[in-house]
Amino acid sequence: MNSTILFRRGRVIDPRNGVDGVRDVLVRDGRVAEVSEAPLSPSGPDVQVVEAAGKLVLPGFIDLHVHLREPGEEGKETVLTGCMAAVAGGFTGVVAMPNTKPVNDSVLVTEYVKAKAREARLCHVYLAGAITKGLQGEEMSEMGALVAAGCVCITDDGRPVMNAGLMRRALQYAQLFDLPVMVHEEDLTLSGKGVMNEGRTSTRLGLTGIPPSAEVAMVARDLVLLEETKGRLHVAHVSCEGSVRLLREAKRQGLRVTAEAAPHHFTLDDEAVGAYDTHARMNPPLRTRRDVEALREALADGTIDAIATDHAPHGVLEKQVEFDKAWNGVVGLETALGLTLALVREGVLSLQRAVALLTDGPAKAFGLPGGHLAAGAPADIVVVEPNAEWTVDSARFFSRSRNTPFHGRRLTGRVAQTWVSGRLVFEDGHIKEHR
Amino acid sequence: MRHLLGIEGLRRADIEALLDRAEAHLQGGPDASHVLRGRVVANLFFEDSTRTRTSFEMAAHALGARVLNWTAAGSSVSKGETLLDTVRNIEATGPVVLVIRHRSSGAPHLVAKHVRCAVVNAGDGTHEHPSQALLDAFTLRRRWGRLDGRTVVIVGDILHSRVARSNLHCLTALGAKVVLCGPPTLLPPGLESLGAEVSTSLDAVLPRADAVMCLRVQTERQTENFFPSAREFSRLFGLNAARAERLKPEALVLHPGPMNRGVEIAPAVADGPRSVILEQVAHGVAVRRAILEEVCR
Numbered sequence: 001m002n003s004t005i006l007f008r009r010g011r012v013i014d015p016r017n018g019v020d021g022v023r024d025v026l027v028r029d030g031r032v033a034e035v036s037e038a039p040l041s042p043s044g045p046d047v048q049v050v051e052a053a054g055k056l057v058l059p060g061f062i063d064l065h066v067h068l069r070e071p072g073e074e075g076k077e078t079v080l081t082g083c084m085a086a087v088a089g090g091f092t093g094v095v096a097m098p099n100t101k102p103v104n105d106s107v108l109v110t111e112y113v114k115a116k117a118r119e120a121r122l123c124h125v126y127l128a129g130a131i132t133k134g135l136q137g138e139e140m141s142e143m144g145a146l147v148a149a150g151c152v153c154i155t156d157d158g159r160p161v162m163n164a165g166l167m168r169r170a171l172q173y174a175q176l177f178d179l180p181v182m183v184h185e186e187d188l189t190l191s192g193k194g195v196m197n198e199g200r201t202s203t204r205l206g207l208t209g210i211p212p213s214a215e216v217a218m219v220a221r222d223l224v225l226l227e228e229t230k231g232r233l234h235v236a237h238v239s240c241e242g243s244v245r246l247l248r249e250a251k252r253q254g255l256r257v258t259a260e261a262a263p264h265h266f267t268l269d270d271e272a273v274g275a276y277d278t279h280a281r282m283n284p285p286l287r288t289r290r291d292v293e294a295l296r297e298a299l300a301d302g303t304i305d306a307i308a309t310d311h312a313p314h315g316v317l318e319k320q321v322e323f324d325k326a327w328n329g330v331v332g333l334e335t336a337l338g339l340t341l342a343l344v345r346e347g348v349l350s351l352q353r354a355v356a357l358l359t360d361g362p363a364k365a366f367g368l369p370g371g372h373l374a375a376g377a378p379a380d381i382v383v384v385e386p387n388a389e390w391t392v393d394s395a396r397f398f399s400r401s402r403n404t405p406f407h408g409r410r411l412t413g414r415v416a417q418t419w420v421s422g423r424l425v426f427e428d429g430h431i432k433e434h435r
Numbered sequence: 436m437r438h439l440l441g442i443e444g445l446r447r448a449d450i451e452a453l454l455d456r457a458e459a460h461l462q463g464g465p466d467a468s469h470v471l472r473g474r475v476v477a478n479l480f481f482e483d484s485t486r487t488r489t490s491f492e493m494a495a496h497a498l499g500a501r502v503l504n505w506t507a508a509g510s511s512v513s514k515g516e517t518l519l520d521t522v523r524n525i526e527a528t529g530p531v532v533l534v535i536r537h538r539s540s541g542a543p544h545l546v547a548k549h550v551r552c553a554v555v556n557a558g559d560g561t562h563e564h565p566s567q568a569l570l571d572a573f574t575l576r577r578r579w580g581r582l583d584g585r586t587v588v589i590v591g592d593i594l595h596s597r598v599a600r601s602n603l604h605c606l607t608a609l610g611a612k613v614v615l616c617g618p619p620t621l622l623p624p625g626l627e628s629l630g631a632e633v634s635t636s637l638d639a640v641l642p643r644a645d646a647v648m649c650l651r652v653q654t655e656r657q658t659e660n661f662f663p664s665a666r667e668f669s670r671l672f673g674l675n676a677a678r679a680e681r682l683k684p685e686a687l688v689l690h691p692g693p694m695n696r697g698v699e700i701a702p703a704v705a706d707g708p709r710s711v712i713l714e715q716v717a718h719g720v721a722v723r724r725a726i727l728e729e730v731c732r
């Protein structure tokens with residue numbers, strides 16, 4: 001490993017530190033040493049130079065919401081393949097959801113995934129522990145032990161905490177550790193057997209609808225609980241206008257709430273279901289154009305803090321079935337950047353804001369290291385060719401799964417290099433130093 | 436037309452061509468018994484429907500085809516075989532058409548993406564039932580000559596009705612106005628944008644109707660709280676004798692069957708002079724002959 005790396009003359013965007021311009025970035029021993037407007041010329045035999053002129057030099061992206069499927073469903077994804085997909089997409093840190101088999105409600109599972117991540121040696125893998133044992137929504141898991149083992153948040157993601165009393169206590173108890181409680185907002189009595197958004201398209205296709213109220217009502221409930229408990233709430237995969245409105249108001253009131261939106265939700269509407277395309281089946285479902293617009297506004301104005309992919313790998317068997325039997329989810333790590341930059345091209349987001357949503361926003365929401373490039377920060381860096389065009393080909397994903405509604409889509413903006421702690425882990429379509 | 440997956444998207448000319456051909460069959464037109472001679476039509480019924488299956492079977496026989504009748508009961512499906520595996524196995528035996536009835540909306544679309552033979556949707560979930568809609572339109576056309584300017588009220592459980600969806604597309608394509616009527620819980624959003632008028636009062640729309648189609652009410656919807664009781668449903672949305680009195684003198688009454696007599700339709704109305712319910716059944720074979728011929732061309 002080179003101990004000194006110079007990223008020369010790239011356009012550095014570091015939203016946390018207010019940097020946007022051509023800079024030299026000097027990395028020493030895995031950390032950012034200096035970001036300089038004037039050209040730097042470090043001496044020594046072991047200086048590696050990355051010519052970044054015409055490229056973007058960004059803090060490594062952080063994804064607060066991924067499903068790595070290990071342990072339990074290694075046929076869909078492993079920690080290793082998930083990390084490969086992550087660094088290929090420019091992500092240097094991911095938060096792994098606890099709905100594995102067994103569920104991550106114990107130190108044992110946390111340690112297991114951490115060990116797998118150390119072996120993979122590609123990106124930072126942060127763990128989310130379960131709020132309740134076995135995600136059963138009945139008994140709180142041992143949050144203290146989970147935090148001690150390295151969990152950075154707790155969530156029953158994939159399921160809501162239907163019991164309001166339990167949710168209230170979780171918000172209270174998590175304050176012992178200043179832990180964000182991440183919530184999958186879905187009132188199951190409202191979503192019922194629904195398989196897509198309730199609206200014109202579900203009516204036309206004869207598919208059971210999930211009304212937006214299934215999400216909005218739970219966001220409302222949890223914001224009420226948050227106001228009372230003063231805990232920390234993170235709302236996962238916000239999908240609709242009503243949720244956005246409540247979140248905006250809650251933030252205005254100063255509640256400690258953060259939120260994320262997924263690229264599929266801010267890019268596609270429910271018409272993407274087309275002729276029963278199960279790749280467009282996800283939970284929460286794709287909503288209407290109006291909801292997509294609301295999410296875009298919320299990304300721009302700060303109501304939503306982070307772009308998170310909800311990377312949810314599934315095999316062909318889970319998707320090549322009747323729509324109402326298909327599993328929910330879409331892989332997202334390798335398409336997130338291109339879909340985010342599309343919002344910049346469409347004038348929805350400034351480039352700085354787009355970068356903030358992938359870096360500073362998620363890092364701050366969970367208090368994670370990285371997400372910026374100040375001296376002393378970990379040298380988690382992505383070099384991006386902003387104008388490179390490419391076509392999504394799911395057959396070429398590093399992820400073990402192929403379930404994406406974006407196969408064949410033209411995207412602009414490509415990851416040229418991904419560096420994690422000063423180590424080049426991905427370059428020009430290839431994983432580096434992969435064991 | 437390679438497949439018949441639904442009425443949505445068909446042009447008026449496509450529909451009229453099918454109806455014209457059905458009319459020729461009904462008139463005992465040119466002998467068609469050679470059209471599919473020696474070929475196999477596979478009836479794949481993942482959901483029971485003796486009426487529809489028999490009708491397709493008779494239509495296939497009339498075209499000279501052999502029929503493979505396959506039902507999910509007792510098959511490998513109950514042992515966890517996927518839809519596509521089942522269909523691929525049946526396709527390997529060489530049928531020219533797969534006629535599919537399935538509980539899941541869109542199942543025939545999935546199949547059509549993965550097979551080479553023609554696929555005919557014989558009813559998928561709560562999506563479409565195109566052959567039913569064609570025979571309904573056929574029945575009305577035989578009475579009226581043309582459907583332009585007519586108003587058809589479809590009443591009952593619109594939300595779960597594939598018949599309502601297919602009829603909406605079919606009747607509007609032929610120039611009729613469709614009014615969908617039922618309790619708000621059974622009227623899904625967006626029906627207006629599909630071209631329907633929507634009403635929650637049968638009494639309000641009855642006087643305008645040239646035809647009323649009553650849909651079968653599944654009484655289990657009551658336990659799902661779509662309505663409080665069959666009795667209340669019947670009081671508000673049932674076509675009873677008193678309501679039938681208020682119809683235009685020449686208005687027709689349809690029902691896709693099977694009927695819950697006394698719930699959505701009173702026996703006296705179902706068997707009364709306005710009823711064309713038995714004609715619907717009789718027309719089913721002619722219409723399905725036309726469909727099979729069309730997709731096998």
Ligand SMILES: [Zn+2]
Pocket residue numbers: 157158159184236237283284
């Ligand atoms: Zn979720």
